[in-house]
Amino acid sequence: MADNKIERKRVLSRKAKSEDAKSITENGISARRTTISNASASSKSQLSHMYGSLTETDQTYKLVILGDSGVGKTCLLLKFRDNTFLSGNFISTVGIDYRNKVIDIDGTKVKLQIWDTAGQERFRSVTHAYYRDAHALLLLYDVTNKSSFDNIRAWLGEIKEYAQDDVVIMLLGNKTDCKSSERVIRREDGERLAKEYKVTFMETSAKTGVNVDLAFTAIARELLSKNSDDMNKSSFKVQDYIREQTQKSTCNPCAT
Numbered sequence: 001m002a003d004n005k006i007e008r009k010r011v012l013s014r015k016a017k018s019e020d021a022k023s024i025t026e027n028g029i030s031a032r033r034t035t036i037s038n039a040s041a042s043s044k045s046q047l048s049h050m051y052g053s054l055t056e057t058d059q060t061y062k063l064v065i066l067g068d069s070g071v072g073k074t075c076l077l078l079k080f081r082d083n084t085f086l087s088g089n090f091i092s093t094v095g096i097d098y099r100n101k102v103i104d105i106d107g108t109k110v111k112l113q114i115w116d117t118a119g120q121e122r123f124r125s126v127t128h129a130y131y132r133d134a135h136a137l138l139l140l141y142d143v144t145n146k147s148s149f150d151n152i153r154a155w156l157g158e159i160k161e162y163a164q165d166d167v168v169i170m171l172l173g174n175k176t177d178c179k180s181s182e183r184v185i186r187r188e189d190g191e192r193l194a195k196e197y198k199v200t201f202m203e204t205s206a207k208t209g210v211n212v213d214l215a216f217t218a219i220a221r222e223l224l225s226k227n228s229d230d231m232n233k234s235s236f237k238v239q240d241y242i243r244e245q246t247q248k249s250t251c252n253p254c255a256t
């Protein structure tokens, strides 16, 4: 699987050089090809086509993963979707790609359609088109890379410009498995920035899987609560939920 992905990225990378205008989706669930220029216009009809197969009780949400190149967006998605980790040669995503995953939240089937964007600057205009109908954005930085953290403010500026006002945003400091000598961004720095922008915050490792499922589950719960008439659900506090779940997993010796 990992080899396939690396090979796919290689192929895409070559395509980018020769065509520089192709966005690719080839994820084993739905294989299709979309040119960058018509991606925005076609995305809505494609989404409604995909949503069409759902029953009325299902909920579908569109999530977009953002952040500088190399922070681990693809790895985070693959860890969540397939429980695999891409180590070794790093091949940048070209354009945009997506995967679906259905999770069960208290008996409700929630379909997450997760878009993995290219972090490279040259694809920015393509990826902007996908912010607009996103329900939630996962914004990543790498705790071992200061500039990826410094650029978060610029990413938040872009989000403000292109996404819906009520989009759910989660800031994630990834690569927490790295040695403490490699870490340059402290947890408190991430927390402070998140507080300043009033967004949810977590630290993750796409390599070990720490907090990966929790990040997506917390987002799904937040989205469900936003769209619920149920008083209990709509009073859901995502940061409290994350704190409780994190404490549970660290306090319970049987949880590992």
Ligand SMILES: Nc1nc2c(ncn2[C@@H]2O[C@H](COP(=O)(O)OP(=O)(O)OP(=O)(O)O)[C@@H](O)[C@H]2O)c(=O)[nH]1
Binding pocket: 067, 068, 069, 070, 071, 072, 073, 074, 075, 076, 086, 087, 088, 089, 090, 091, 092, 093, 094, 117, 118, 119, 120, 174, 175, 176, 177, 178, 204, 205, 206, 207, 208
């Ligand atoms: N140690 C460690 N390495 C990671 C982690 N997540 C990703 N990596 C590594 O970081 C590199 C980049 O990961 P990607 O997921 O491809 O990065 P990306 O953000 O998708 O990059 P673009 O596609 O260019 O936007 C790869 O070499 C991964 O193996 C992590 O949690 N821990």
